Structure formats: C-alpha cells, structure tokens
Amino acid sequence: MVIKDDGLATHVMNKTAAFIWEMCDGKSGIDEITESLCERFDVSFQEARTDVREIIEKLTQLGLIDQVEETTGS
Template identity: 40%
Template sequence: MKPAMVGDDMDLTAIPALAEGAIYRTLDNEAVILNVDDGHYYVLNETATAIWNLCNGRRSLQDIAALLCGEYDVSPESARASVIRLMSDLVQVHLVVLNRPADA
C-alpha cells in the first residue's frame, strides 16, 4: 500500500494501521502508548482510545468516523473532524501509518 496524505487534505479512504514501534495498554478506557523508537509515552482519552482501537489496517478513516457516530451520538462532521485531528497527531509522532486502499 502507498502512504496517504496527512493533514487537512487527509483522504478519508486512507486506512490507518498502528505503527510497528507502538506498544500500548488500555487502562480505565484510556490508552497508554509507548513509541519504542523514541521512548515517548502518550495517553489517549476515551474517545481517542476508541478511534485507536479501530485502527486495524482494514477500516478506512471514513469507516471509523461512521462507527463513532453510532457509538457516541455525534454528527458525521464532528466524527470526521475528530478522526482527522487525531490521525494527524498520531502520524506526526509515528504511532500510526496511513495507507491508501489497495484499489487506489
């Protein structure tokens, strides 16, 4: 798969996958993540943890946003904005990689 665009122009068909250097545990509905490449720890709140747990390398960003709509009763626009914002942050710190769908 080819890398997908990051930032405001993020392609919602991009498929996020956890980076190889990311080790995590979920505690009290929050994810604690270690980037083994740089030794930094990150903590995600409940909503961000839900998004993180959906990044399985098979679902698109659009799919993840749609699942959030049902789980948290938020608008599609709000869900998409949350997913894009979190993915941008996680890609920047090398915890997630975004790939284009195989048919793109």
C-alpha cells in the same frame, strides 16, 4: 496509555483518541472509523469526521501509526 515501541515515549489519550487508535487496524477506512465513532459516542457525522482526521494526523505525527491512502476496488 500507549507506549511507543522504542520505549522512549508514553502517550495518554482521551476516550475518543483511544477509540480511533484501536480502529486503525489497517482494515478500517476513515468512513468506517467515522461511522463507528458516531455510533459509539452519539455525535454527528461531520463532528466525528473532523475528530477522526485530526486524531489520525496527530497519531501519524507522533509515529504511532502509518497513514496510507485509501484505495477503491476496480
């Protein structure tokens, strides 16, 4: 369960969503989260990638995370 910082909303997550939310630490990119999800739940990369993208989008819509563009070092 996640309680939004304004205390006005409570969100219950399944195991997959909770795992992804915990991985959204500002350091892990989508690929890293996807690979970790594959290892943790024994799912294909494609299935995990779809779940990660959908859940991150939902968490962003709910205001639980801020999504930033991934950058590559130059």
